[in-house]
Amino acid sequence: MSPALLILGIVALIHCVFAAHAKKCPDPGLLKNGNIHFTDFSYPHFINFSCDPGYILQGPNTSQCLKNGQWSAKLPKCQPVICPPPPVCEFSVLLYHRLKPGNVSVFQDEIKFECLLPYALFGNEIAVCQADGKWSAVPECRTVECPRPEGIANGYIYLLLRRAYHYKETVTYGCNPTYVLDGPVESRCEKTGQWSTKPTCRAPCAIPVKRATVLYNSQKVKVQEHLKNGVQHAEIIWFFCKNKKQHCSYKVPARCNDGKFTVPACFKDQRIQLFWKTDVADLPPCETIN
Numbered sequence: 487m488s489p490a491l492l493i494l495g496i497v498a499l500i501h502c503v504f505a506a507h508a509k510k511c512p513d514p515g516l517l518k519n520g521n522i523h524f525t526d527f528s529y530p531h532f533i534n535f536s537c538d539p540g541y542i543l544q545g546p547n548t549s550q551c552l553k554n555g556q557w558s559a560k561l562p563k564c565q566p567v568i569c570p571p572p573p574v575c576e577f578s579v580l581l582y583h584r585l586k587p588g589n590v591s592v593f594q595d596e597i598k599f600e601c602l603l604p605y606a607l608f609g610n611e612i613a614v615c616q617a618d619g620k621w622s623a624v625p626e627c628r629t630v631e632c633p634r635p636e637g638i639a640n641g642y643i644y645l646l647l648r649r650a651y652h653y654k655e656t657v658t659y660g661c662n663p664t665y666v667l668d669g670p671v672e673s674r675c676e677k678t679g680q681w682s683t684k685p686t687c688r689a690p691c692a693i694p695v696k697r698a699t700v701l702y703n704s705q706k707v708k709v710q711e712h713l714k715n716g717v718q719h720a721e722i723i724w725f726f727c728k729n730k731k732q733h734c735s736y737k738v739p740a741r742c743n744d745g746k747f748t749v750p751a752c753f754k755d756q757r758i759q760l761f762w763k764t765d766v767a768d769l770p771p772c773e774t775i776n
């Protein structure tokens with residue numbers, strides 16, 4: 487290669503590098519909550535700006551790479567949409583609180599609504615500041631009345647008032663003596679205008695045997711003496727049954743279930759006490775024999 491050609495080549499290379507450098511604008515970076523549309527960052531191309539839904543462009547929407555390698559306009563900003571104060575003044579019973587600090591609501595901010603008692607909230611309790619600058623559906627506060635609460639069989643309601651009951655008010659139930667309350671003690675006036683589930687009073691059980699020594703609350707007792715009045719719902723009595731072959735006794739449980747009591751089939755009632763006969767409960771337990 488001749489020296490002249492080499493010099494020419496170097497000059498051309500320098501020129502190219504210099505020209506390219508002069509015509510290229512710096513990378514504009516990222517536009518937060520928006521996009522930069524471009525094909526080229528070099529003279530004389532334009533780049534365009536747009537914002538994501540819920541954001542508004544503040545500043546120019548386009549910028550050109552100038553001959554001097556500078557952009558014609560600075561990056562704009564994408565500002566979130568602002569929602570007006572939530573519409574609550576018309577109902578003084580509807581309150582809201584912001585879930586984020588600050589007194590201005592912007593896109594995607596949420597507020598939580600609440601109704602003052604005795605009003606009940608209907609709809610979504612959370613509203614969101616939408617991309618269009620409006621709040622999503624705001625809930626409503628309505629009064630709710632429940633009918634007079636119904637009584638329960640073998641039980642009563644404490645302090646039943648002679649007025650209407652409203653949302654979230656409760657009544658308390660009780661059972662007559664020897665009956666056992668099953669279920670929630672309180673019933674609540676619900677949004678639906680109905681009372682929540684009432685309890686049931688479960689009946690005691692008479693023990694349908696004449697004589698027997700049984701295990702009751704871990705104690706050996708005689709039915710004819712200690713359990714004449716029966717037992718309460720859900721109580722368990724262990725009966726002693728006889729294994730004739732091995733001459734021993736084994737225990738079988740029976741549970742009072744709302745007035746129903748089934749004596750274990752293996753139990754033999756001794757209607758009259760025969761003084762020479764050993765009580766089954768006094769036989770050695772079969773467990774110890776085996």
Ligand SMILES: *[C@@H]1O[C@H](CO)[C@@H](O)[C@H](O)[C@H]1NC(C)=O
Nearest residue numbers: 523524525526532533534548
């Ligand atoms: C920028 O916007 C202009 C005018 O709307 C359009 O002609 C051009 O193609 C856009 N350029 C890019 C890179 O999106």
Ligand SMILES: *[C@@H]1O[C@H](CO)[C@@H](O)[C@H](O)[C@H]1NC(C)=O
Nearest residue numbers: 523533534535536546547548
């Ligand atoms: C930029 O905004 C002008 C109006 O201010 C509009 O005519 C033009 O189409 C917009 N260009 C782009 C790329 O959004």
Ligand SMILES: *[C@@H]1O[C@H](CO)[C@@H](O)[C@H](O)[C@H]1NC(C)=O
Nearest residue numbers: 570571572587588589590591
């Ligand atoms: C919102 O807060 C800013 C400062 O945090 C305060 O300058 C402005 O007055 C407040 N606006 C309202 C409507 O309370």
